[in-house]
Each structure stands twice: as C-alpha cells, then as structure tokens.
Amino acid sequence: MGGGLFLRLPEGDGAIVRNLMSSQRLREKLIVRVVLPVYNEGNRIESLLNHIDEALEEAGLSYEVILVDDGSRDSTAAIVGQCAARMPIRIMAHEVNRGLGATIRDGLVEAAATAKDRDIIVTMDADDTHAPGLILRMVRMISEGHDVVIASRYRGGSRTVGVPLLRRFMSYGASLLFRAVFPIRGVRDYTCGYRAYRARVVKDALARYGGSFLDQDGFQVMVDILLKLRRMNLIFGEVPFILRYDWKEGGSKMDVARTARDTLGLMWKRRFRG
Numbered sequence: 001m002g003g004g005l006f007l008r009l010p011e012g013d014g015a016i017v018r019n020l021m022s023s024q025r026l027r028e029k030l031i032v033r034v035v036l037p038v039y040n041e042g043n044r045i046e047s048l049l050n051h052i053d054e055a056l057e058e059a060g061l062s063y064e065v066i067l068v069d070d071g072s073r074d075s076t077a078a079i080v081g082q083c084a085a086r087m088p089i090r091i092m093a094h095e096v097n098r099g100l101g102a103t104i105r106d107g108l109v110e111a112a113a114t115a116k117d118r119d120i121i122v123t124m125d126a127d128d129t130h131a132p133g134l135i136l137r138m139v140r141m142i143s144e145g146h147d148v149v150i151a152s153r154y155r156g157g158s159r160t161v162g163v164p165l166l167r168r169f170m171s172y173g174a175s176l177l178f179r180a181v182f183p184i185r186g187v188r189d190y191t192c193g194y195r196a197y198r199a200r201v202v203k204d205a206l207a208r209y210g211g212s213f214l215d216q217d218g219f220q221v222m223v224d225i226l227l228k229l230r231r232m233n234l235i236f237g238e239v240p241f242i243l244r245y246d247w248k249e250g251g252s253k254m255d256v257a258r259t260a261r262d263t264l265g266l267m268w269k270r271r272f273r274g
Contacts, residue, residue, distance in 0.1 A: 032056060032063040032139060033115055033199070034122045035107035037100055042075035044128040044247075049083045055132040061139065064114075065089045067126075068107045071097035101221040104193075105214035112206055115199035122196045123222075129244050130194045137239050138196035147201050147234040148226075150187060151194035151241035162246030170260060174223075181271055182227055186236040191263075193222045194241065205229060220263045227270050 034052060038045060049065065056063045065087065067080055071094045083089060092106055104123065111121045120142055124130040130151065138149040153160055154175055160168060171191055178190040205213050209228060216224045229236075 029062050031115070031119045032061050032122060032135065033111045033119055034063060034065045034124065034135075035104070035111050036065055036067045036124065036126045037070060037103035037107060038067055038072060038076055038080070038126040039070040039097060039103075040072045040074045040076060041126045042072070042079055045076055045126055046079050046083060048126060048128040048132070049080075049087060049089070051128070052132040052135075053087050055135060059136050061136075063088065066107050066111050067091050068103045068110075069093040070099070070103045071095060099217050100219050101214070101217035104221050108202055108214060109206065112199065112202045115203075117198075117200040117203065119199040120196055121199050121202055122194075124194045127247075129247055131242065131244065134194070134239060134241065135196065141237050141239065142196055142198055145235060146237040147198045148229060148236045149196045150189055150236070150238045151192055152187075152189035152238035153192060153241055153243060154188040155238050155240040157240035159242045161242070161244055163243065174263060178223065182230065184226065184230045184236055186238060187226065188238060189241075190223050190226055191219075192241065195222075201229065201232070201234060205232065208232070216266065218258070220266045223263060224266055224270070227266075 036048075041048075052063070052065065067089055069077055069080065069091065077093070080089065080091060084091060090110070092110060094103070094106075108121065108123070115121060120139055122135055122138065124132070134151055138151070141149045152158060153171065163171075174191055175188055179188065182190075205225075205228060213228060214221065214225070
C-alpha cells in the first residue's frame with residue numbers, strides 16, 4: 001500500500017497523454033476508509049487490523065484505517081503504532097476517554113474531509129467481533145446502487161454468538177420499536193455500528209445538519225445517524241451478519257441501563273421534537 005509510483009514516459013505526445021490518463025485513473029481508484037473507534041483494545045486490535053488488511057488486500061481494494069484512540073490506558077497505542085508502520089493507518093487520539101459519540105464523530109468527520117465522493121466509509125467495532133470479510137459484500141452493494149449498508153442481526157443467515165440473553169432481548173426490542181416508530185425501507189437493525197456509507201452521503205449529511213449531525217455522546221449515536229439519514233431520500237440495505245461476541249476479551253464497555261435510557265430518550269426527542 002505504501003510507496004510511490006514512477007512512470008517513465010515514452011517520447012511522443014500521444015504516449016504522454018495515455019500515461020497521464022493512466023495516472024489519473026490510478027489516483028481516482030475507490031478507497032475504503034475504515035473508521036475504528038478504539039478504547040483499551042490492546043488484546044485484540046492487532047488481530048483486527050491484520051484481518052482488515054488481509055480481507056481488503058486479497059480483494060484488491062485500496063483502503064485506509066482512520067483509528068480514533070479514545071484515551072486508551074493499555075497497550076493499544078503502542079500496538080497500533082507498530083501496525084501503522086506496515087499498514088495505511090491514520091491515528092487520531094483523545095487525551096481522555098470521551099465516549100463512542102465523540103469518537104465516531106471525529107472519525108467520520110476526518111473520513112469525509114479526506115474522501116472522494118465515490119469512496120466508501122465503513123464503521124465497525126474494534127474488538128474483533130465484526131468480521132472484516134463482510135466489508136466486501138457491503139462494498140458490492142454500494143457499487144450496485146445502495147447508499148447505506150448495515151450489517152444486520154435480523155436477516156436470514158445471521159447469527160449471534162456469545163451475547164447475553166438480556167442484551168439480545170433489548171436489541172431485538174429496540175429493532176421492533178424503531179421499525180414501528182421510524183420505519184426505514186430496507187432497515188431492521190438500527191443499533192449495529194457495523195455499516196458502510198457512500199462517502200458522498202456522509203459529506204451531504206454534514207453539510208445539511210452541520211454540528212448537529214453527530215451530536216449524541218453515547219452508544220445511541222448510531223441510531224441517531226440513521227434517523228437523520230432517513231430524511232435524505234437514500235437507498236438503505238442490509239447484509240446478514242455473524243456477531244462473534246464469544247471472541248471478545250474482557251467485559252463490555254456499554255452501560256446497558258444507561259444506553260437503554262438514552263436510546264428511549266432519543267426516540268422521544270426525535271419523534272416529538274424533531
């Protein structure tokens with residue numbers, strides 16, 4: 001992925017034009033920009049980055065990881081620094097932990113600022129429970145006409161392994177509730193953070209909503225993004241998703257009770273206050 005390209009141009013105006021056109025096509029190649037919010041993932045982050053590199057390199061896709069370290073206090077920073085020497089990783093860092101909302105916001109804003117309209121922006125968890133191979137199917141769906149593609153736990157062929165029963169019940173309940181109150185054609189999973197967006201969509205949303213597009217601090221930020229995008233006449237789609245929560249090391253960083261309260265509060269706000 002690294003390094004530059006040197007072209008020795010043959011003599012003649014026609015050859016020069018052909019080489020310039022070839023160079024232009026290389027520069028315009030689609031790039032998958034993977035936004036990773038990271039907090040104390042020293043045990044799993046190298047494995048995930050290796051899996052991303054393997055999946056996208058084997059598919060011939062150019063990519064860049066935009067990794068936002070949300071004040072990690074373990075070995076995350078050192079490991080990521082080592083990986084950045086051999087992979088295209090752009091590192092952003094918070095001095096203190098600010099939460100998922102701020103981390104997703106910084107990553108998406110940075111991705112949108114550097115992406116071309118035809119690039120694809122992916123968000124996913126950094127604990128290696130989201131298989132990077134699924135990015136290939138998401139990219140294909142966007143190339144076929146979708147604007148937003150979600151890895152869904154509620155499509156045929158999906159599996160959820162290792163998630164506590166209470167978490168599964170609450171997630172499914174949220175899916176039913178949001179589908180009833182805020183229906184989006186093609187969407188069943190409103191809370192999963194594993195998604196792909198056409199870069200132009202993120203740019204347009206930031207231009208339309210400004211700072212309010214990403215103004216939620218907690219895990220409910222992922223729901224709020226969908227609720228705002230649903231107003232923009234987009235085509236949404238989903239792919240079946242195998243969530244390997246049994247691969248996760250350490251406890252969840254989510255405060256389940258607080259997340260449920262904040263998500264219900266967000267639903268009330270968006271339903272009655274816009």
